[in-house]
Amino acid sequence: MKKKSIAIFAAALAIGLVLLWLLQMLLVPKYMTDVREGALIAEYYEEEPNHDVVFIGDCEVYENFSPITLWEEYGITSYIRGSAQQLIWQSYYLMEETFKYETPDVIVFNVLSMKYDTPKSTGSSSQREAYNRMTLDGMRWSDSKVNSILASMTQEEREKEAMWMYLFPLLRYHDRWSELTAEDFRYWLKRDTVSHNGYLMQVGVKPLEDEHVERPLVDYEFAPSCYEYLDRMVELCKAHGTQLVLIKAPSLSPVWWDEWDQQMVAYAEENDLLYINFLNHQEEIGIDWNTDTYDTGLHLNVYGAEKLSSYFGRILSEECGVADRRSDAGLSALWAEKTAAYDAQKAELEAAYAAQK
Amino acid sequence: MQFTSFSFLLFAAVLLTVYYIIPGKWQWPLLLIASCFFYISAGTEYLVFIALTTLSTYATTILMDNRLKQRDVYMAAHKAEMSREEKKAYKAKIKSGNKVWMVACLVLNFGILALCKACLIDPVRTAVSGGTLSFLTVGLPLGISFYMFQSMGYVVDVYRETAKTERNPFKLALFVSFFPQLIQGPISKFNQLTPTLYAPHKFDGKAVSFGLQRMLWGYFKKLVVADRIAVAIGSLKGEEYTGIAFLVLTVFYAIQIYGDFTGGIDVTIGLAEAMGIKLPENFIRPYFSKNIAEYWRRWHISLGVWMKDCIFYPISVSEPMRKLSKASRAKFPNFGKRVPVYVASVATWFCTGIWHGFSANFIVWGMLNCFVIVVSEELMPVYAKFHDRFHLKEKKWYGGFEILRMFMLMNLIRACDLFPNVGDYFRRLGSIVTTFNFHILWDGTLMNIGLTALDYAIIFGGCLTWFVMDLLQEKGPIRERLYAKPAALRYSLIFILLVVVLLMGSYGIGYDASNFIYNQF
Structure with missing residues (x-):
């Protein structure tokens, strides 16, 4: 009798846990058709971790660089580990995690996030729980993820012991049941690749x-904590023999002040790093702000991204010495598939956009 | 550590696991360690208060007990040579000495409690601390009103020789600080709590399951109903909400405080039950009461019992009261014999009000309760005649009417809690008969107080479920009946309740963390 009761209890527990897991999968945001940038971080793990170049940073990397162009024109394999409003401590832990999977020749870091201070002192627009979730939820569990969560939590998240909500996303998204759409059911247990x-x-x-x-700022000095994470990135790359390249993407907003640029120039010199502010190379890149942006200069569209990638690819291959791997038959076949998917989506989106106009 | 925090759930889970792994004789020391951890997690600055209460309680009860033991030894030794009067005088002498110690302990502890509560009032705070922040002015020490009353109740019981004296200081420390009831009671009697608190317990699947079910039910009331409606109460306290809006506020507050308080008590009793420890019930579906006396026998029972034992009875049987009774009976033969009871009632309700807080609204609240109790008592013969004349007691609908009447009356009195300025409260109360703004019920006003249609649906559904459960509970213990059902049905119902709490609970990011209301007392 006792054994039977235990068996029934165990079965009920197992069924309950499975049902709760299914419920959790249903309730978490899918980021498939709306706010697609939320799906980016998780997609990295579907890739064969064998890239020459890995980009890390915020929307200024995932909107402005096209790995397909880098491959097509220079035979460079690359991946962008970008997410919306990615803060420098998140970038650091993503970099740390990336080294657990692969050791690229070059890591490219977009320095815009140097302007954002620690979670405690950042303004409301720079540190939002929703952005945290987009970067952190997609990461696989590791010490890097735990540390990134600890470094990123907002005041409210700390007060509400949000680590539990990262561990069990059901606790975070528990009230989404009233907002569920067809997308949630369609992508309940599977996801499309959005990038x-x-x-x-x-x-x-x-x-x-x-x-x-x-408006001009009172103080242009980057916060010590940001420098600290940048220092840690430099150390990490050195330890793995990877070249760290600092860039500032040519996005026109938020404004990249000259005073900030000077600090980055000085930092790069001091640490023997390559720093490229693409805002200073707009003409050489060939960016036309009438045709190459989809949001009045905040980000490039695909045409602008292809131009920028073409320009940057030359630097990566000539100045950083990243090899052309197009002679690798296996890679060529893989990237041919990726290119086909890229071209197909481009054509599809262009048709949809034309119809919309 | 809030009962609704994830860390508390983890703490409880770890404790329960360790509790049943270790040998039974180590269970109560483990509970003491857990209680200390729980208390310290709220802040070390208040540790001194609970330590002082524990020490003074221990010292006083041991002192009194030693004297009682000496008395027994002396009397046994001199049994033959002492006359009846001498024995009586000797006993009275010991009792009187013990009384001094008891009163000293009560004065010390209630003095601390009064000072702590008074320090919540700005002018006193400034006078005590000179305007600077000190450990006395940060806030009320966690659970002080509860552990203080429990400890002092024990001191009184030892004085009366109705409780055994605990000579192990660590066991006594556990009695004072047992963590589940630190936050909001119940205020347990020593004889009630300690037999199961100190006893070793073997794992009992049914008890653990029942305890966890009760905790889950408590979370349902607190998170799904009480915390969801809380936002509307904040809005409805605004000056513009008078007349019918005030009535709506009183009903919403009735739902909130009942869900909040009984929810917390369910978590407390459930957790203790899962560890094999029996705590007294603090509520017996009070909203089903038909009169105020019945209501107070069903609401916050442990405080009522304490007040009755330690204030009402001692006053009503005291020497001055006997004299007053004699004098008043001579003047008003009918009413006179009840005068001492009414005087004791006034004192009891004054203290009950003060227990809730050193502010005028709580005293007014206590006095209003007292007024209704006294008037009801006096009008009892009139009611009885009226009921007999129209045979009302035989009619079912009249029972329902009495319940509804009592519910509304208590709502009106209870709303006093919400207005520290008593003038504000009476103005709102008066507006019920001067402002007939029934239109607020349908003109969209109630959609602008922080609740959406979905919130209303959840609150309504929650209250309905709760009402049905209370009705079923009136007929007998639900969990026992559920336990007799097939496992599939039992587990399904528990799982559904868990999912409802998880999905519809007001917790997490975007929700205002709502403390238990009784934490502040």
């Missing part, structure tokens, strides 16, 4: 109309 090696394609065009103007 092309981390690149999120946009084909729309919304020209730059007026110059982006921002």
Whole structure:
């Protein structure tokens, strides 16, 4: 009798846990048709971890660089580990995690996040729980993820012991049951791939109309904590024999102040790093702000991204010495598939955009 | 550590596991360690208060017990040579000495409690601390009103020789600080709690399961209903909400406080039950009461019992009361004999009000309760005549009417909690008969107080479920009946309740963390 009761209890527990897991899978945001950038981080694990170049950073990497162009024109295999409003401590832990999977020749880090201080002191717009989730939920569990969560939690998340909500996302998204859409059921247990090696394609065009103007700052000095994470990135790359390249993507907003640029130039010199501010190379890249942006200069569209990648690819191969791997038959076949998917989506989005106009 | 925090659930889970792994004789020391950990997690600055209460309780009860033992030894030795009067005088002498110790202990502890509560009032806070923040002015030490009353109840019981004296200081420390009831009671009697608190317990699947079920039910009331409706109460306290809106507020508050308080008590009793420890019930479906006396026998029972034992009875049987009774009976033969009871009632309700807080609204709340109790008592013969004349007691609908009447009356009195300024409360109360704004029920006003249609649906569904469960519970213990059902049905119902709490509970990011209301007392 006792044995039977234990068996029934165990069975009920197992069934209950499975049902709760299914419920959790249903309730978590899918990021498949809306806010697609939320799906980017998780897609990395579906890849064969064998890239020459890995980009790390915020929307200025996943919207502005096309790995397909880098492959097509220079035979460089690359992946973008980008996410919306990715903060520098998150970038550091993503970099740390990347080294657990692969050791690329070059890691490219977009320095815009140097402007954001620690979670405690950042303004409301820079540190939001929703952005944290987009970067952190997609990561696989490891010490890097735990540390990234600990470094990233907002005040409210700390007060509400959000680590449990990262561990069991059902606790975070428990009230989404009233907002479920067909997308949630369609992607309940499977996901589509939304990016092309981390690149999120946009084909729309919304020209730059007026110059982006921002109020001058009182203090342009980057926070010590940001430098600390940058130092840790430098150390990490050195330890793995990977070249760290600092870039500032040519996005026009948020404004990248000269004072910030000077600090990065000085830091790169001091640490013997390559730093490229693409805002200074717009003409050479050939960016036309009438046709190459989909949101008035904040991000490039696919046409701008291809131009920028073409320009950067030359630097990666000539200055950083990244090899051309197009002679590798296996890789060529793999990237041919990726290119076909990229071209197909581009054509599809262009057709949809034209119809929309 | 809030009962609704994830860390508490982890703490409880780890404790339960260790509790049943270790030998039974180590269970109560483990509970003491867990209670200390629980208390310290709320802040070390208040440790001194509970330590002082424990020490003074221990010292006083041991002192009194030693004297009682000496008395027994002396009397046994001199049994033959002492006359009856001498024995009586000797006993009275010991009792009187013990009384001094008891009163000293009560004064010390209630003095601390009064000081702590008074320090919540701004002018006193400033006077005590000179305007600077000190450990006395940060807030009320966790659970002080509860552990203090429990300890002092024990001191009184030892004085009365109705409780055995605990000579192990660590066991006594556990009695004072047992963590599940630290937050909001119940205020247990020593004789009630300690037999199961100190006893070793073997793992009992049924007891653990029943305890966890009760905890889950408590979370349902707290997170799904009480915390969801809390936002509307904050809005409805606004000046613009008068008349019918005030009535709506009183009903919403009735739902919130009942869900909040009984939810917390369910978590407390459930957790203790899972460890084999029996705590007294604190509520017996009070909203089904037909009169105020019955209501107070069903609501916050442990506080009522304490007040009755330690304030009401001692006053009503005291020498001055006997004299008053004699004098008043001579003047008003009918009413006079009840005067001492009414005087004791006033004192009891005054203390009950003060227990909730050193502010005018709580005293008014206590006095309003007392007023209704006294008036009801006086009008009892009139009611009885009225009921007999129309045979009302035989009619079912009249029972329902009495319940509804009592519910609304208690709601109106209870709303006093919400307005520290008593004038505000009476203005709102008066507006019920001056402002007939029934339109707020359908003109969209109630959709602008922080609740969406979905919130209303969840609250309504939650209350309905709760009401049905209370009705079923009136007929007998639900969990026992559920236990007799097939396992599939039993587990399915528990799982559904768990899912409802998980999905519809007001917790996590975007929700205001709502503390248990009785934490503040």
